[in-house]
Amino acid sequence: MKILVALKQVPDTETKVKVAPDGKSLDPTDVKWITGPYDEYALEEAIRIKEAGGAEVVALTVGDDRAKEVLRNALALGADSAVLLKGQPSDDPLAVAKMVASFLEGKGFDLVLLGNKGIGGDNAAVGPMLAEILGWGHANVVVKLEVKDGAFLADRETEGGLERVAGPLPAVVTAQKGLNEPRYASLKGIMAAKKKTIEELDGAGAPAVLSNAALALPPARPDGRKIEGDPATQARALLQLLKDEAKVF
Numbered sequence: 001m002k003i004l005v006a007l008k009q010v011p012d013t014e015t016k017v018k019v020a021p022d023g024k025s026l027d028p029t030d031v032k033w034i035t036g037p038y039d040e041y042a043l044e045e046a047i048r049i050k051e052a053g054g055a056e057v058v059a060l061t062v063g064d065d066r067a068k069e070v071l072r073n074a075l076a077l078g079a080d081s082a083v084l085l086k087g088q089p090s091d092d093p094l095a096v097a098k099m100v101a102s103f104l105e106g107k108g109f110d111l112v113l114l115g116n117k118g119i120g121g122d123n124a125a126v127g128p129m130l131a132e133i134l135g136w137g138h139a140n141v142v143v144k145l146e147v148k149d150g151a152f153l154a155d156r157e158t159e160g161g162l163e164r165v166a167g168p169l170p171a172v173v174t175a176q177k178g179l180n181e182p183r184y185a186s187l188k189g190i191m192a193a194k195k196k197t198i199e200e201l202d203g204a205g206a207p208a209v210l211s212n213a214a215l216a217l218p219p220a221r222p223d224g225r226k227i228e229g230d231p232a233t234q235a236r237a238l239l240q241l242l243k244d245e246a247k248v249f
Contacts (some may be wrong), residue, residue: 128172
């Protein structure tokens with residue numbers, strides 16, 4: 001079995017982001033970049049499939065040289081090889097999906113795993129779009145996956161509970177939190193990853209149609225108000241404020 005894991009490099013969720021002077025993008029200064037948290041579940045699942053029955057795991061990302069960090073991490077965790085599709089990461093999920101689909105053509109992959117969304121844009125669209133372009137079956141927000149005998153069986157989250165879907169391979173599956181518990185890279189894995197070669201290819205795909213028109217941080221929250229007095233006085237004052245100012249009653 002041959003598995004592709006598509007990864008995205010994103011700002012650390014604890015980074016205090018700033019808007020760049022162009023008003024349309026993030027200022028990369030002092031930003032710590034990491035593998036997308038949902039992509040970590042996808043990578044872990046691919047490695048588990050490999051360990052359970054034998055599979056070749058290829059990690060892929062789109063970006064510049066900085067994005068090699070997520071590929072080195074994937075190699076350290078257990079991916080067999082890594083590919084960088086060189087190009088500027090796009091805010092247009094369809095452009096990204098077409099680029100990945102172009103890479104997949106004729107390479108004999110059985111399964112594509114990726115996070116159900118990349119933090120930041122939260123489009124949750126690359127996986128389904130990729131499957132439609134390829135004409136493959138797909139399952140999204142998957143929390144349990146079984147792959148055997150040329151088919152997949154997946155439990156996916158819905159608002160009302162879990163939905164079980166099945167289909168033949170090749171297929172595209174997007175991972176949700178709860179699918180597994182991602183591992184940490186060992187020192188041996190990290191050292192071995194430094195010696196591995198990352199294949200670099202020019203990203204081929206359609207030009208982006210969508211782009212950010214503007215980007216702004218949410219307004220700062222107003223300062224809180226402290227109510228003095230004993231508990232009974234505080235309760236009466238809070239009730240009056242909720243009624244007169246917050247208008248919740």
